Amino acid sequence: MTNFxxxxxxxxxxFATVVLTAPIxxxxxxxxxxxxxxxxxxxxxxxxxxxxxxxxxxxxxxxxATFLGVGSYTAVWAFKLLSxxxxxxxxxxxxxxxxxxxxxxxxxLQRSGIYFSILTLAFAQMSYSxxxxxxxxxxxGETGLxxxxxxxxxxxxxxxxxxxxxxxxxxxxxxxxxxxxGFYFCAxxxxxxxxxxxxxxxxxxxxxxxAIKSNQTRMKYTGFNTRPYLLSSFVISGxxxxxxxxxxxxxxPLAGAERMQWTASGEVVLMTILGGAGTLVGPLxxxxxxKYFENIFSALNLSELHKxxxxxxxxxxxxxxxxxxxxxxxxxxxxxxxxxxxxxIFLPGGIMEGVSRAFKWIKRILGFDKKQPVVTSxxxxxxxxx
Amino acid sequence: xxxxxxxxxxxxxxxxxxxxxxxxLTLTFGTLGVVNFAHGAIFMLGAFCAVLxxxxxxxxKKVKDESITFFDAYKEQPYLEIWWGDTGSAIIDxxxxxxxLFAIPVxxxxxxxxxxxxxxxxxxxxxADQILVTFGLAIVxxxxxxxxxxxxxxxxxxxxxxAGSAAIGTFLGLNDNLVYPxxxxxxxxxxxxxxxxxxxxxxxxxxxxxxxxxxxxRETVGLLGINVQRRFTIVFGIATVVAGLAGVxxxxxxxxxxxxxxxxxxxxxxxxxxxxxxxxxxxxxxGFLLGVLQSFASMNEVKAILPGIDQIIIYLVAVIxxxxxxxxxxxxxxxxxx
Amino acid sequence: MSYILDIDGVNKxxxxxxxxxxxxxxxxxxxxxxxxxPNGAGKSTLLNCCIGRLIPDTGSVTFNGKNMIGMNAHDxxxxxMVRVFQxxxxxxxxxxxxxxxxxxxxxxxxxxxxxxxKTLAKEKEIHEEAMATLxxxxxxxxxxxxASSISRGDKRRLELAMGLIQHPALLxxxxxxxxxxxxxxxxxxxxxxSEKMSSMTKVIIEHDMHVVFxxxxxxxxxxxxxxxxxxxxxxxxxxxxxxxxxxxxxxxDE
Numbered sequence: 011m012t013n014f015x016x017x018x019x020x021x022x023x024x025f026a027t028v029v030l031t032a033p034i035x036x037x038x039x040x041x042x043x044x045x046x047x048x049x050x051x052x053x054x055x056x057x058x059x060x061x062x063x064x065x066x067x068x069x070x071x072x073x074x075a076t077f078l079g080v081g082s083y084t085a086v087w088a089f090k091l092l093s094x095x096x097x098x099x100x101x102x103x104x105x106x107x108x109x110x111x112x113x114x115x116x117x118x119l120q121r122s123g124i125y126f127s128i129l130t131l132a133f134a135q136m137s138y139s140x141x142x143x144x145x146x147x148x149x150x151g152e153t154g155l156x157x158x159x160x161x162x163x164x165x166x167x168x169x170x171x172x173x174x175x176x177x178x179x180x181x182x183x184x185x186x187x188x189x190x191x192g193f194y195f196c197a198x199x200x201x202x203x204x205x206x207x208x209x210x211x212x213x214x215x216x217x218x219x220x221a222i223k224s225n226q227t228r229m230k231y232t233g234f235n236t237r238p239y240l241l242s243s244f245v246i247s248g249x250x251x252x253x254x255x256x257x258x259x260x261x262x263p264l265a266g267a268e269r270m271q272w273t274a275s276g277e278v279v280l281m282t283i284l285g286g287a288g289t290l291v292g293p294l295x296x297x298x299x300x301k302y303f304e305n306i307f308s309a310l311n312l313s314e315l316h317k318x319x320x321x322x323x324x325x326x327x328x329x330x331x332x333x334x335x336x337x338x339x340x341x342x343x344x345x346x347x348x349x350x351x352x353x354x355i356f357l358p359g360g361i362m363e364g365v366s367r368a369f370k371w372i373k374r375i376l377g378f379d380k381k382q383p384v385v386t387s388x389x390x391x392x393x394x395x396x
Numbered sequence: 397x398x399x400x401x402x403x404x405x406x407x408x409x410x411x412x413x414x415x416x417x418x419x420x421l422t423l424t425f426g427t428l429g430v431v432n433f434a435h436g437a438i439f440m441l442g443a444f445c446a447v448l449x450x451x452x453x454x455x456x457k458k459v460k461d462e463s464i465t466f467f468d469a470y471k472e473q474p475y476l477e478i479w480w481g482d483t484g485s486a487i488i489d490x491x492x493x494x495x496x497l498f499a500i501p502v503x504x505x506x507x508x509x510x511x512x513x514x515x516x517x518x519x520x521x522x523x524a525d526q527i528l529v530t531f532g533l534a535i536v537x538x539x540x541x542x543x544x545x546x547x548x549x550x551x552x553x554x555x556x557x558x559a560g561s562a563a564i565g566t567f568l569g570l571n572d573n574l575v576y577p578x579x580x581x582x583x584x585x586x587x588x589x590x591x592x593x594x595x596x597x598x599x600x601x602x603x604x605x606x607x608x609x610x611x612x613x614r615e616t617v618g619l620l621g622i623n624v625q626r627r628f629t630i631v632f633g634i635a636t637v638v639a640g641l642a643g644v645x646x647x648x649x650x651x652x653x654x655x656x657x658x659x660x661x662x663x664x665x666x667x668x669x670x671x672x673x674x675x676x677x678x679x680x681x682x683g684f685l686l687g688v689l690q691s692f693a694s695m696n697e698v699k700a701i702l703p704g705i706d707q708i709i710i711y712l713v714a715v716i717x718x719x720x721x722x723x724x725x726x727x728x729x730x731x732x733x734x
Numbered sequence: 735m736s737y738i739l740d741i742d743g744v745n746k747x748x749x750x751x752x753x754x755x756x757x758x759x760x761x762x763x764x765x766x767x768x769x770x771x772p773n774g775a776g777k778s779t780l781l782n783c784c785i786g787r788l789i790p791d792t793g794s795v796t797f798n799g800k801n802m803i804g805m806n807a808h809d810x811x812x813x814x815m816v817r818v819f820q821x822x823x824x825x826x827x828x829x830x831x832x833x834x835x836x837x838x839x840x841x842x843x844x845x846x847x848x849x850x851x852k853t854l855a856k857e858k859e860i861h862e863e864a865m866a867t868l869x870x871x872x873x874x875x876x877x878x879x880x881a882s883s884i885s886r887g888d889k890r891r892l893e894l895a896m897g898l899i900q901h902p903a904l905l906x907x908x909x910x911x912x913x914x915x916x917x918x919x920x921x922x923x924x925x926x927x928s929e930k931m932s933s934m935t936k937v938i939i940e941h942d943m944h945v946v947f948x949x950x951x952x953x954x955x956x957x958x959x960x961x962x963x964x965x966x967x968x969x970x971x972x973x974x975x976x977x978x979x980x981x982x983x984x985x986x987d988e
Binding site for chain 2: 117135140283346354
Binding site: 018206209210212213214215216217218220221223224225227228229230231232233234235236238239242246 | 785806807808811812816817823824825826827828832835836837839840841843844845846847848849850851852853854855857896900
């Protein structure tokens with residue numbers, strides 16, 4: 011029974027149902043409007059990909075926002091030069107970030123451990139500087155890369171797509187990418203991305219990545235050359251980030267350097283560990299939660315807080331508001347930082363670990379826990395039979 | 397020639413800050429085995445010690461402005477001036493150098509609280525966890541500072557006496573027009589003094605010898621047995637004070653804002669990597685070297701040939717060094733190979 | 735040539751200390767060869783030189799006619815030389831079955847193969863082979879336990895299983911019974927003598943003379959970085975130089 015529930019088909023069926031019905035079941039908590047749903051899907055893809063590197067191999071990259079940015083820039087260029095159809099944009103965005111990931115990964119993986127983290131961080135800062143000022147002709151620097159009416163759009167031109175009066179908008183074979191159809195497009199991509207991640211988790215390749223995390227030295231003496239494994243996983247996760255970045259450009263066709271900042275890299279790390287690094291659905295869960303609460307808390311301000319706690323006695327109201335205020339609105343980052351620390355200190359396995367602990371606890375309370383026999387091979391020592 | 401001299405001085409200044417931060421990073425990493433991503437935030441806190449001290453000294457009262465006679469005008473006058481007149485003004489003028497005295501105990505306290513309250517529990521955890529928790533801490537510190545001091549850089553001027561420029565051209569017998577800000581020269585001397593003190597401390601005290609032995613071979617630190625815990629706290633405290641003082645003195649050069657720490661942290665990490673992880677001398681040498689390189693790259697003549705090179709030169713050098721000498725300039729075999 | 739491993743004139747110094755001094759050792763195909771010697775004689779250094787962890791200053795290590803010096807650890811493994819470590823080197827976060835499947839995968843796939851779309855659960859052959867190997871070491875009943883959760887003796891047996899599943903041409907064992915209780919030691923001896931392993935060439939470093947004399951076909955004695963004697967167990971027992979090396983150690987501190 012459990013085996014059936016864990017088979018790829020069933021897992022994917024459940025996953026697809028949950029994702030595609032999200033606009034319905036997220037409605038009661040006010041998270042069912044397309045913009046936010048798209049964010050969930052896009053950052054979910056980003057975190058699922060990051061997890062393939064960090065969760066499986068334990069290599070902590072602080073530079074994955076670079077690939078997100080590369081994906082966005084490439085996608086916007088595809089919109090400018092080729093077509094407003096999203097297919098070339100996301101294919102090129104993913105491929106280009108794969109190329110970047112190959113180069114940066116190759117160099118960073120010359121070292122392991124802390125060195126690796128520092129190197130990825132340095133590369134990310136370098137890419138940010140490049141995008142922000144040095145490569146202005148390509149990235150349009152501070153202003154960010156935008157569409158314009160003068161863009162050539164060669165493919166669209168070939169097919170005789172009429173030039174509209176305003177800026178054109180993105181589409182998938184003339185299905186608009188705004189509103190709910192935009193979400194469903196991202197959702198389908200998310201489902202595919204999740205499926206690929208599931209396959210990797212359950213492949214010999216995935217097992218070897220986990221073995222590298224567990225004991226890399228042993229892997230080498232077992233006969234594996236670990237570096238190409240790490241590099242493949244780095245490139246795959248970089249391509250996920252590029253895919254997420256190009257989807258951002260699909261929903262809103264502009265790209266700016268701030269998408270590549272270290273704060274963005276830190277955010278995906280937090281999403282992954284909040285949900286549970288190394289678990290299948292944890293990173294997606296973490297991404298959704300963070301984007302949901304960001305949406306709520308960063309919109310709050312002092313007067314709204316007073317409104318919320320209006321029912322409390324005045325003094326109490328003032329105290330509660332004073333405590334909460336630094337964490338909302340502009341202070342949302344303070345909340346992220348604090349959350350970061352709390353998770354690492356108290357729940358290194360993330361929410362998924364919390365859930366499995368809770369399940370064990372409930373089982374014990376309800377008495378479902380079968381007493382497991384103490385197992386050890388010493389029960390029948392072969393030596394004594396002789 | 398003159399321009400080159402100025403660039404070297406500029407570079408040494410920046411390098412001084414890199415070196416002081418990298419020194420602390422190397423110390424904590426070498427002895428405690430902890431990667432501290434909050435070290436840049438400590439540098440930033442140091443700079444804000446100067447800001448806070450300046451704010452305290454200039455704590456003001458509204459008084460009637462006698463110079464305006466048409467109507468009743470009010471101005472802010474610091475209590476110090478009201479009480480002590482010119483002596484008070486002089487004290488305010490010297491806010492930044494005086495705040496060193498204020499910063500040392502404050503930074504030491506912050507360091508001890510950080511080590512005892514948080515870092516201590518992460519000695520046995522994986523490096524990834526250490527990075528993550530200190531990264532979170534860096535964000536928290538940064539955001540708290542922003543909450544209280546706002547997002548804009550806060551000017552913290554040096555004392556009037558040294559606010560001008562030194563005529564180094566005349567002094568060196570070169571061009572008379574060649575001048576350089578006094579405060580930057582002071583900063584250079586200051587970082588040299590701090591670096592020498594730290595090295596002397598490590599070289600000539602028993603405590604320092606234990607620390608150096610520990611950096612060469614971390615296992616032995618454990619074997620020494622005698623109150624390793626307290627030594628760890630002291631080492632962390634020293635690193636905190638060094639980074640903090642670097643921040644205090646840098647405040648007049650770069651008006652402090654809440655995210656200056658992260659900018660310096662990334663560069664200091666690169667410095668540590670280039671210098672060779674675990675090598676104090678390497679950290680200092682690489683700090684000055686990269687500072688000077690960056691400064692040369694930002695010369696207009698260089699930028700005309702390679703636009704934007706000043707933004708990325710440090711990273712480029714790091715990549716090249718890493719490929720040619722994976723252990724950095726002065727890294728030794730066997731020290732933190734993984 | 736009948737020698738599978740030929741260590742010729744190997745020297746290794748650390749700082750001023752000569753850890754290995756002109757070591758010559760030839761291992762015959764199919765034999766179980768024990769290396770004994772007092773503490774600090776250089777036994778582990780010698781193994782590390784064979785396995786690629788250390789590079790000797792001078793001398794050569796030839797395995798199956800191929801020079802091993804400067805080769806990567808993973809290439810040495812694929813050449814057929816596998817080492818079992820003194821402190822159990824396992825994958826603590828994986829279960830026992832996965833621990834054994836990984837070396838089996840290495841044997842099949844080589845140093846690198848990119849197969850993210852294969853399904854691990856469908857690898858019936860490797861699965862069965864791993865279970866059979868675990869059964870040989872009576873570890874199969876708890877194959878789904880995490881490797882970090884089993885006893886130390888079981889961990890060492892698990893590592894033996896991980897070495898064995900690769901069917902190495904030469905197995906290097908670093909104190910396979912150190913820290914084991916007597917009956918555990920006896921079990922390990924029986925395992926190493928069992929049919930599956932008896933035909934395999936083995937080099938064993940061991941302190942426990944009981945283990946050495948129950949397993950070894952030939953013995954070499956290493957003292958102060960030099961091989962002072964090689965011979966059958968009986969020859970070694972009666973060798974005056976060996977007696978001196980072991981007794982002399984206590985007399986003068988060098």
